[in-house]
Amino acid sequence: MAEPIIDFRNFLRNNLTDYNTSRKAVGTGQGVQWIFDDPPLPSLDKWSYPRIGLDASSGMGELLGAGSTDIYETIVIGVEIWSFKGLELVVGGSLIKDYALVDKIANDVRSNLRQQWATSSDLSEVKYNGFRINRDKRVPYVVDRRRYGRVMDIELLAFNPGE
Numbered sequence: 001m002a003e004p005i006i007d008f009r010n011f012l013r014n015n016l017t018d019y020n021t022s023r024k025a026v027g028t029g030q031g032v033q034w035i036f037d038d039p040p041l042p043s044l045d046k047w048s049y050p051r052i053g054l055d056a057s058s059g060m061g062e063l064l065g066a067g068s069t070d071i072y073e074t075i076v077i078g079v080e081i082w083s084f085k086g087l088e089l090v091v092g093g094s095l096i097k098d099y100a101l102v103d104k105i106a107n108d109v110r111s112n113l114r115q116q117w118a119t120s121s122d123l124s125e126v127k128y129n130g131f132r133i134n135r136d137k138r139v140p141y142v143v144d145r146r147r148y149g150r151v152m153d154i155e156l157l158a159f160n161p162g163e
Contacts, residue, residue, distance in 0.1 A: 003056075004056060004075040004077065004128075004156055004158070005037055005054055005055075005056040005077055006037075007122045007123055007127065007128075007156075008054060008077050008122070008123065008154070008156065009035055009036075009037060009054055010122040011112075011116075011117070011120050011122035011123045012035045012052060012054075012109065012112075013033070013035050014120070014122060015112040015116055015120070016035070016052075016105070016108050016109065016112065017108065018034050018050075019050065019089045019090070019091050019101070019104075019105075020034070020047070020049065020050060020087075020089055021089075022047060023047065023048075034050065034051050034052065035051075035052040035054070036051070036052070036053055036054065037053075037054050037055075038053055038054075038055070039053035039055075039080055039082075040053060040082055040147075042145055044084075045084075046084040046085075046086065046087050047087075048084075049082060049083050049084040049087050049147075050081065050082060050083045050084075050087070050089075050101055050102065050105055051081075051082050052079060052080065052081050052082075052105070052109075053079075053080040053082070054077055054078065054079060054080075055077065055078040055080070056075065056076070056077055056078075072157070072158070073157070073158045074155050074156070074157055074158075075155065075156045075158060076134075076153055076154070076155050077153070077154045077155075077156065078151065078152070078153055079109060079151065079152040079153070079154060080139075080149060080150075080151050081102045081105045081106055081109075081149060081150045081151075081152075082102065082147050082148070082149045083097070083098060083099075083101040083102050083147065083148045083149075084146055084147060084148075085098065085141075085146040085147065085148065086098075086146075087101070089101060091104055098148045099138060099148050099150075101148070102138070102148050102149060102150040103138075103150065105150075106136065106150045106152060109152065109154075110133060110136075113131055113133070113154070117130075117131060123156070127158065128156045128157060128158050129157045129158060130156075130157045131154055131155060131156050131157065132154070132155040132157070133152060133153070133154055133155075134152075134153040134154075134155060135151060135152060135153040136150070136151075136152045136153075137150065137151060138150050139151055
């Protein structure tokens, strides 16, 4: 099995819309990545947002019977969604900012998981048997970094055949 956090990151990159349309790689016209395997640096400016940081925070496995080497795993991936204070972006014809923006992106994560996980090449049923969304809450405004945030814990369920 590939690294679950990489599978999940690729799933998000392939399925989420970056609402910051001004974020382009210089000279290419291509979008710059906004979903990473770590939280954003404190030094980033307003136009580097919104951003998603991922963390494979924990995981556990359960042997499937006496003498078996097969394991049913639960992999927990922390999802941090951040927006910069005052960053206003057009989403679906409406101007949104701050908590409304992070809430919209969190909703996009939830709806894409529900609609796409079984058919996605990144999170297919072949690799993962399902998912659960455990924690999903707003983070208090971070004054010194001027950021609004939301955190989610996504559990990926996987069968890992033993050796």
